[in-house]
Amino acid sequence: MEFVTNKTLEKLKYDLVRDGLVSYDDIEKAHELAVSQNINIGQILIKSNLITEEKLLKFLETKLHIPYVDLKDYTLDTRCLSFINFNDAQKYKIIPLFKIENVLTIAMADPLDLFAIDKIVEKTGCDIEPVLAAETLVLKKIEEYYKSDSSVGQISIENTENKFNWQEELHNDVLSDEHIQLLIRAILKQAILENVHEMFFEHVPNGLSVNFRHGSDVVDTGQIPSVLVVPFISKLKVLSSLDANVCELPQLGKLVFKVDEIVLTASISAFPTINGERISLKIYKPPKKLSEIGFTDLQINTIKSEIEKPGIILVCGASLAGKTHIIYSILSEMKRPDKNIMTLESISKYNLEYVNQCELNENIGFNIEKAMRFIEFQNPDLIYFEGITSKNALDYFGSLVFKNKVLITEFLADNMADLNKKLSYSDFEMFKPLISCIIFVHNQKSIEVFDNNELKRFTGIK
Numbered sequence: 001m002e003f004v005t006n007k008t009l010e011k012l013k014y015d016l017v018r019d020g021l022v023s024y025d026d027i028e029k030a031h032e033l034a035v036s037q038n039i040n041i042g043q044i045l046i047k048s049n050l051i052t053e054e055k056l057l058k059f060l061e062t063k064l065h066i067p068y069v070d071l072k073d074y075t076l077d078t079r080c081l082s083f084i085n086f087n088d089a090q091k092y093k094i095i096p097l098f099k100i101e102n103v104l105t106i107a108m109a110d111p112l113d114l115f116a117i118d119k120i121v122e123k124t125g126c127d128i129e130p131v132l133a134a135e136t137l138v139l140k141k142i143e144e145y146y147k148s149d150s151s152v153g154q155i156s157i158e159n160t161e162n163k164f165n166w167q168e169e170l171h172n173d174v175l176s177d178e179h180i181q182l183l184i185r186a187i188l189k190q191a192i193l194e195n196v197h198e199m200f201f202e203h204v205p206n207g208l209s210v211n212f213r214h215g216s217d218v219v220d221t222g223q224i225p226s227v228l229v230v231p232f233i234s235k236l237k238v239l240s241s242l243d244a245n246v247c248e249l250p251q252l253g254k255l256v257f258k259v260d261e262i263v264l265t266a267s268i269s270a271f272p273t274i275n276g277e278r279i280s281l282k283i284y285k286p287p288k289k290l291s292e293i294g295f296t297d298l299q300i301n302t303i304k305s306e307i308e309k310p311g312i313i314l315v316c317g318a319s320l321a322g323k324t325h326i327i328y329s330i331l332s333e334m335k336r337p338d339k340n341i342m343t344l345e346s347i348s349k350y351n352l353e354y355v356n357q358c359e360l361n362e363n364i365g366f367n368i369e370k371a372m373r374f375i376e377f378q379n380p381d382l383i384y385f386e387g388i389t390s391k392n393a394l395d396y397f398g399s400l401v402f403k404n405k406v407l408i409t410e411f412l413a414d415n416m417a418d419l420n421k422k423l424s425y426s427d428f429e430m431f432k433p434l435i436s437c438i439i440f441v442h443n444q445k446s447i448e449v450f451d452n453n454e455l456k457r458f459t460g461i462k
Helices: 007-018 025-035 042-046 054-062 077-081 087-094 114-124 137-145 166-171 177-193 228-237 297-304 321-335 367-376 392-401 416-423 450-458
Strands: 094-100 103-108 125-132 199-203 209-214 217-225 251-258 261-269 278-285 309-319 341-345 355-359 382-385 406-412 435-441 446-450
Touching: 007 025, 007 054, 042 054, 042 217, 054 125, 077 094, 077 114, 077 137, 077 450, 087 094, 087 137, 087 251, 094 137, 103 114, 103 137, 103 406, 114 125, 114 177, 114 228, 166 177, 166 217, 177 228, 177 251, 177 278, 177 297, 228 251, 228 261, 278 321, 297 309, 297 321, 297 435, 297 446, 309 392, 321 341, 321 382, 321 406, 321 435, 341 367, 382 392, 392 406, 406 450, 416 435, 435 450
Parallel strands: 103 125, 309 406, 309 435, 341 355, 341 382, 382 406
Antiparallel strands: 094 103, 199 209, 199 278, 209 217, 251 261, 261 278, 435 446
């Protein structure tokens, strides 16, 4: 794991040479490796035994005149956790330590990340005093201190019968922030127990309906009364790092929570309607090994073989079949420090080591068109792009195969006949011959993998 980002080390790397801690040749080689492998130069220095973590952190403390704090046995002020939510703590690799008057002291893996500091200043309204800390220990402290909350609190489903109804939480008539948080937790708990991966909240005359999607069926599980609707939506937005004061524009956020000891991620989409905001929530499970999902050794070897040569790997299946989960498992298992693997996603579901994950953000103009203009400058070996959004994007990503790139994307198809029908459309004329492998997810217990030869023989799409 990296412990400081390039913002800090790139600024001071030649000071390491001047101070006699690392040779010029070693720095240059480490820089080349960091660029080629798209990882932190600090990782290269540490892993190559060119410098110890302790020496590097002491060096940074001296050069930056920023105190270094050893978090190993440090006890922070838990009241300060409310200033920085779990998502921001993970994203910026920071954790609050204590607050004196209006000054909040935070431990940072990269104290020169001014963007992160500005964001925290904006959200907290406090003056920020950064201190330097090892990233491994920052992440460990985040896990330790946020584990009982993780945005909505620990959800325990051990020794729980499947007959659980979130509406029981409504019996508590105390209108408080804690009550709302318990209500959100209860809804998530019932969803997990019923193996629901998508739910949505819609305004109805007497409140907010809570709907679970079971396959193609939508089940109304009850209503949140009108008096709780505004605080409920506001709390759900805050926990997902969305602006609770904005309701006229679409917003996309991420909710992180724990079920027993497993961290789960949910994407949150808020969309304005004439009746009020419709909130959609999709739950994503952490990636597993392909063998644990149900792939055979032969299928795994096929995927590994196809991912080593230019082409398009298409992961197909019906809605909520688990396509994204399988792609994350592939990326997690196939990751290598010598490969530049990049993603283009609306929301990054889980942080993957050695994978450069990019979140599209329409609010600042970073959309798929902008990504297409600049991603080639990063010289990726493999790109995962989230779905096929337009003919222009389809043709562009297809053209990357001719530049020796591997593409992975997901494609909605209810069955093989539906897949063949959709791929027969003229828009896929250039894209279709470039498909080197299809992974079709029929359900959690039935997954087929077609390599190039099998595509010709069975699917009729080649």
